[in-house]
Amino acid sequence: MKVVIMAGGKGTRIAEVNSQVPKPMIPIDGKPILEYQIDTLRRQGYTDIILVIGHMGEVISDYFKDGSEKGVNLQYVVEEQPLGTAGALFLLKDQIKEDFLLLNGDIIFDVDISRFLEHHHNQKTVATILTHPNSHPYDSGIIFADSNGKVTNWLHKEDKRLWYQNRVNAGLHMLSPRIFDMFSELKKTDLDRDVLKPLIAQGELSIYDSPEYIKDMGTPDRYYSVIQDIREGKVEAKNLSNKQKAIFLDRDGTLNQYVGFLRNIDDFSLIDGAAEAVKLINESGYLAIVVTNQPVIARGEVSLEELQEIHNKMETLLGQEGAYVDDIFYCPHHPHKGYEGERPEYKIECECRKPKPGMLLAAAEKYNIELSESWMIGDGDSDVEAGLNAGCKVAKVGKDCESKISCFADLRQAITVILKGSARDESTGK
Numbered sequence: 001m002k003v004v005i006m007a008g009g010k011g012t013r014i015a016e017v018n019s020q021v022p023k024p025m026i027p028i029d030g031k032p033i034l035e036y037q038i039d040t041l042r043r044q045g046y047t048d049i050i051l052v053i054g055h056m057g058e059v060i061s062d063y064f065k066d067g068s069e070k071g072v073n074l075q076y077v078v079e080e081q082p083l084g085t086a087g088a089l090f091l092l093k094d095q096i097k098e099d100f101l102l103l104n105g106d107i108i109f110d111v112d113i114s115r116f117l118e119h120h121h122n123q124k125t126v127a128t129i130l131t132h133p134n135s136h137p138y139d140s141g142i143i144f145a146d147s148n149g150k151v152t153n154w155l156h157k158e159d160k161r162l163w164y165q166n167r168v169n170a171g172l173h174m175l176s177p178r179i180f181d182m183f184s185e186l187k188k189t190d191l192d193r194d195v196l197k198p199l200i201a202q203g204e205l206s207i208y209d210s211p212e213y214i215k216d217m218g219t220p221d222r223y224y225s226v227i228q229d230i231r232e233g234k235v236e237a238k239n240l241s242n243k244q245k246a247i248f249l250d251r252d253g254t255l256n257q258y259v260g261f262l263r264n265i266d267d268f269s270l271i272d273g274a275a276e277a278v279k280l281i282n283e284s285g286y287l288a289i290v291v292t293n294q295p296v297i298a299r300g301e302v303s304l305e306e307l308q309e310i311h312n313k314m315e316t317l318l319g320q321e322g323a324y325v326d327d328i329f330y331c332p333h334h335p336h337k338g339y340e341g342e343r344p345e346y347k348i349e350c351e352c353r354k355p356k357p358g359m360l361l362a363a364a365e366k367y368n369i370e371l372s373e374s375w376m377i378g379d380g381d382s383d384v385e386a387g388l389n390a391g392c393k394v395a396k397v398g399k400d401c402e403s404k405i406s407c408f409a410d411l412r413q414a415i416t417v418i419l420k421g422s423a424r425d426e427s428t429g430k
Contacts, residue, residue, distance in 0.1 A: 001117065002096055003046050007034060007105035008054030008079050008088070022056040024105035025063065026217065028227050033217060034060065036108055036230075038070055044113050046101070047072040052088045054079035086191035090183040097177055102191075104171035104216065108226045111172065111212040112240045120174035123149060123206040126199055128174040131207045132214060133166040133315070133324035135282065140168040141192065143207060151205040154197050163265075163312040166324045167207070170214040211287055211326040211367065213238035234285050243370040247281050247415070248360055248387065249325070250378030251292035254397055254411055256314065258379070263301050265310050273412035275321035280415050282323060286374075287367060290314075290328040291359040293382070297332035298346035299339060304332070327366070329359040354378075355385030360392065377414055 007024040021027075024034040034051075041049065049072050053060050057078055067074030077091050085104075099120065101113065111130065120128040129151075131143050142164045144153040155161050169192065182195055189195060199205035213235045217223045229235055236242070252258050255274045259267045281288040296302040302310075311328055318324055331352040337344070352358035364371050376387025379398040384405060387394035394405060395414050401407035408414035 001046060001098065002048045002050060002100040003041055004050045004052065004089075004092065004096075004100060004102045005034070005037060005105050006052050006085060006088070006102070007060055008052050008057065008082075021059050022053075023217065025056075025059055026223070028108070028223075028230060032063070033108060034064075034105055035070070037103070037105070038064070038067070038072055040110050041113075042071050046113060049073065050075045050077060050092065051105075052077045052079065054082060082188060083186070084188040084190050084194075086195050087187055087189040089180065089189075089195075090186045093180040093183060096180070099174060099176055102173040102175055106217045107171045107214055108217070108230070108235060109170075109172065109212070109214040110235045110239045111210060111214065115240060116172070116174060116208050116210070119208045120206070125150070125206040126176045126178045126202075126204040127196055128206040128208050129196065130170045130172040130174075130214070131167045131209050132170050132211060133319075133326065134168050135279075135319070135322045135324060137164070137166045137168060137316075137319040137324070143167045143169060145207045149206045149208070150203055151200050151207060154192070154200065156193075163309055163316050165308075165312050166315040166319045167209065170210075171216060172214065174208070209327075210240070211238065211244075212240055237285060240368050242368070243373075244287055244367050245285070246287040246289050246326075246363065246367070246369045246374040247418070248289050248291050248363070248374065248376045248392065249278075249411070250354075250376075250380065250383045251290055251314075253379035254377060254383075255290070261296050261299075261301065262310065263296055265306070265313055268310055268313050270314070270317050271410060273410055275318050275323045277410075277412040277415040278318055278325065279321065279323035280412075280419060284419050287326045287369065288324070289363050289367075290325050290330075291354070291363070291376075291386070292328070292330050293354050294330045294332055295334035295353075298334035298343055300341035300343050307332075327363065329363055331359060354380075355382040355389060357386050357390035360386060360390035364390075375418060377411065 025032040051074060053076055061076055064074055077088055079088050116130060134140060139157050141157055142155045142161060143151060145151050196205055215222060215226050249255055252262060257269050257271055278288050294307060332346050333348055333350040333353050335349050337347045363369060371391045374392045376383060376392045377395045384394045384396055396405050397408050397410055397414055
């Protein structure tokens with residue numbers, strides 16, 4: 001598979017870091033951003049790479065030459081004039097005849113590309129974009145998708161939004177050669193607005209959600225943050241080919257105020273310190289995954305759409321404080337029958353309702369999680385039992401807590417102690 005890297009941007013926002021080289025050549029510990037990208041691709045066997053260069057492009061071509069010294073085969077496409085984030089694809093119409101990976105030249109990433117490619121093949125759409133949560137969704141474009149992964153809407157950062165899922169375009173795209181049908185002439189073209197977004201109406205744009213490491217170098221703050229993450233080994237560790245660690249979180253009474261059966265979105269509010277706790281998880285390298293029983297679905301009191309909107313509010317409120325969850329698993333079932341308005345299809349004995357471990361096991365399968373190195377935190381006995389049944393370490397928050405289990409006043413205290421390595425592991429007694 002060919003890989004196309006758009007390496008022609010000027011990088012005006014990050015110019016104060018280094019204005020002497022094009023943005024993809026800004027060094028991190030003496031190594032250009034673009035070299036990190038090429039090394040990541042080469043390690044996974046993707047060595048046929050096309051670099052689209054423009055502003056100060058000779059700095060790139062003089063450094064990498066034909067790529068042989070880096071173990072790859074490089075080809076250069078030169079923008080004689082600025083063509084935006086996609087215009088240069090017109091120049092590749094006659095040489096790319098199969099699916100290819102397109103990525104921005106200003107990101108540090110380490111993702112399992114084979115997983116991404118397989119998902120794209122299964123979706124059978126013209127384009128599949130890799131999406132993920134980030135710590136600043138309020139100033140990012142937001143992607144909406146249905147349960148089949150087809151994109152239904154795309155809000156740009158200037159568009160008004162209320163409650164939304166923290167899902168942003170990460171800058172990696174799997175594209176079918178059918179994408180070239182959208183390029184009839186050589187002109188300045190915006191990839192998001194002119195190419196990808198029009199595919200939504202045709203049902204030809206899909207997402208691939210991943211918690212793997214992808215960060216852009218758009219601002220000095222993000223640049224210095226990435227440097228720290230590379231030095232701490234966080235970038236490569238988040239590749240899903242490696243075993244992951246997760247902190248599983250109950251929702252009601254752990255993240256948000258407990259109000260009984262939460263039916264109305266207006267009754268949802270985060271517990272003080274919860275966003276700070278989730279942010280600590282994000283910074284630690286653990287995945288933050290919500291697992292919640294939602295019998296209100298089976299009881300007919302909340303629709304799936306209403307539940308999604310409640311979760312959108314949760315993600316929005318967390319995002320406003322720089323925190324995010326990597327995924328949300330919910331159980332809609334409830335076994336007790338005979339109530340007015342109930343939904344019979346959900347009134348079943350299932351494997352996902354806590355204290356059964358089904359949601360945790362599903363997350364482990366999806367994200368290659370080592371459950372014995374993970375934690376389950378909640379305010380109820382069913383949370384603790386679910387964690388133990390899955391083989392996790394467990395902790396309980398709130399007032400109702402037995403002394404033999406790691407007990408904490410709230411989530412912030414629990415996460416602070418766990419990340420210091422001083423919480424008691426009930427599964428081992430240590």
